[in-house]
Amino acid sequence: MRRDLVERWSSRTAFILASVGSAVGIGNIWRFSSVVGQNGGGAYLIPYLMAVFAFALPLMILELAVGRRLRGDVVTAFGRARREWRPLGWVVCAVVFLILSYYLVVTGWTLAYVESSAAGRSVEFSDFTSTYDPIIYFVISALLMGAIVSLGIKNGIERFTKLLVPFSFLLLLGLAAFSSTLPGYWEGMRFLFTPDFSVLTDPLLWGAAFGQAFFSLSVGYGILLTYGDYLDEGVRLLPSSFIITVADLTVAILAGMVIFPVVFTYGLEPAAGAELAFSTLPLAFEVMPYGQAFAVAFFALLFFAAMTSAVSMLEVSVASASRAFKVSRRAVSLVLTAGVIAVGLPSALSYTAAELQFNGMRILDIMDEVVGGFGLVLTATLIAVTFTWLLDDRLLHKEIGMGSRFVLPIVKYAVPAIMALTLGVKLIL
Structure with missing residues (x-):
């Protein structure tokens, strides 16, 4: 694929909205609140904010700079850093593809809950997963994702995120405003914002915070590297990255609220x-004032967030494969969508009447534990090491600008060290 045939974002706003859509996924709404709840509430925010601004943000800037400077997808960028490292680009694509395969299963659950809430039906998660309905919603989500990506950057991803990202923000603000009227509002705010400093000595808390920060911002997956390829030269990376990070963080905090x-x-x-999200909150929605409307809005928000992230994950593989094999975007999108359905089917079946398991553990949970838990450590390390140790620093200094004197050393030394520590904590504890 020639460079002049690669689409570009139509504007800086379109790029920021697409990047925010990529970053804002289930991880910000469902997973963030879940991890906060499991790690002592407000205390978790301290390491989380440190991880976001000190480590995840610099890696975001690096990915965007590499994508724009090298004008390549993940595989091409690795190859231009050093030819023999090109296969590592495919490793990154494979990890993201595997994560997408089970992420779409959860996306399907959110779609199912939107439909049942809109119809006024009360659905227990155990009843839902005792049928084969999750397969249907998983396939629908995958097909919708593939259709959007097949339309291209401007007509597909950009148009989709321009519509859904602002709407999702408005939806979230409305839900937060309604929650502020509930009797438990101030107790919830104290839990979310009051830190218990005694838990900060727990290494698992720090590991959870760093893992969530990287997962939430979609850094280390090559997504933003791919989006950087579509970015015009005149867009300043530092302020744009800061806006994306603050927007992502705002969504996470609002979700907690x-x-x-x-x-x-x-x-x-x-x-x-x-x-x-799927078992406990629906019980509350059934008895709270305007519970049905709240449930529809909440699960629609989850579905929209999940879809914008899923689209960005598929784009990583579509961009790399279409350029490497010189095949049209639509053909590659079709093949990869079929592939992700095939690969994700065991994960989907594990939460159906089939209860597909291995060694007593559901397939989706195994995928999340192995691929989700260790995949990001691998891909983030590969990206950080390859493009700071093997690429000429002068190229990135020019691309990033003044902030490069801080960004490059952090990504070169601190990010791989953090990834190693995170891996060590996971293996030991």
């Missing part, structure tokens, strides 16, 4: 973890 007042008003367990 939506969820925890409901949790404390109705006596739910804030440390419920993953089941909070």
